[in-house]
Ligand code: HEM
């Protein structure tokens with residue numbers, strides 16, 4: 001297939017960026033979206049043009065490194081997948097594809113389509129963990145966990161921290177990401193001990209870093225490649241309220 | 248607790264609680280208004296309106312209501328400004344997924360409601376409280392209500408009905424949203440709350456709209 005690509009180019013964090021248009025030919029419908037960009041970059045290098053910077057790592061939908069706002073949607077037009085799992089058969093020959101970086105104040109552009117998502121790590125450092133003494137592995141069934149709780153916790157644990165929720169939200173809110181971490185740990189007995197301090201510290205950090213607040217539009221859930229539910233946000237709101245009332 | 252009010256969720260809780268209070272207020276308001284349609288001379292409505300206007304509890308509640316509106320509007324402004332600042336560079340292309348239009352435009356809808364509120368206060372509240380139209384016996388409460396829904400002032404019923412549609416859209420999103428904000432939600436309850444919210448929004452928008460339409464029709468026919 002032959003395509004026209006409209007790609008955001010920005011030399012560095014400080015530089016001002018603009019869209020560049022590239023024509024690309026003979027792309028296989030079987031190739032993945034990132035492979036298509038690899039082909040483009042090979043071509044650009046041969047033409048002595050700076051290749052397009054974009055993030056990727058595992059290319060199997062599990063690491064959360066790939067991003068890209070493709071034709072107005074995070075991770076492109078397919079449902080419940082990351083950009084690395086998107087295939088060119090989802091497009092038509094002759095299409096124009098607009099590719100933008102995640103847009104959010106706390107996710108500044110590093111170069112072209114690559115954004116700095118360290119803000120998520122900073123939030124995790126505030127409480128996205130449980131404190132345990134190291135030593136030999138504990139007995140498997142020493143703490144019994146109801147299946148339903150374990151399932152909900154595991155569903156929340158599916159979050160790969162790609163930032164599509166922030167990118168999709170009109171307020172650049174990180175609530176879906178933070179709530180996934182809060183629910184993942186807070187639903188399990190091992191996570192309860194630090195539940196109150198965790199939720200307060202992580203939300204304080206989230207606010208400080210400049211993410212917007214949640215207006216419950218549900219855009220995050222609709223675009224999440226891992227189907228994280230907004231019921232996690234309700235869980236986090238509940239935890240936060242209770243933590244403040246008990247104080 | 249000071250950290251709570253300054254946090255994003257704390258501010259949203261204030262919006263949610265004030266919003267829920269306004270939701271309850273609208274039920275009472277609608278009930279009383281519909282009494283104006285029960286009898287031909289409006290004496291039932293006059294009695295109730297008189298009771299509401301002279302009762303100590305209602306006197307206190309009117310200030311609570313004013314505070315509810317003020318905090319709701321104030322925090323909606325603070326949050327909306329902060330939310331807009333969180334995305335300094337906008338997207339070139341944005342094909343939104345299947346989420347409701349209302350949820351994306353709550354502030355615009357709110358501004359429409361606020362504009363209506365100002366008009367509504369000038370139309371009724373001001374005349375009831377700061378003029379002696381009623382005390383001097385020039386008009387009953389019922390006559391005051393119907394006085395602006397006439398052929399001469401045809402634009403008032405039109406404005407009122409438009410405002411009720413905006414209110415209905417605001418409520419359609421906000422009913423379930425306020426429960427979500429308070430954490431009173433999960434994946435079982437979300438569809439139920441959405442259903443109840445839509446039902447409530449329709450009852451409010453249609454219920455309030457009937458009144459100006461009824462009196463305009465009566466004046467015209
Ligand atoms: C009778 C009138 C009103 C009622 C019953 C009402 C009710 C509500 C409720 C229940 C919410 C949901 C809160 C939440 O998501 O937790 C809400 C949100 C909102 N309201 Fe109102 N409201 C009214 C008037 C207004 C006015 C006059 C404005 C602004 C000028 C306004 C602006 C907003 C905004 C911007 C939101 C979304 C806030 C957010 O989610 O961050 N509302 N409203």
Ligand code: FES
Nearest residue numbers: 057059064066084
């Ligand atoms: S590159 Fe790892 S999830 Fe896409």
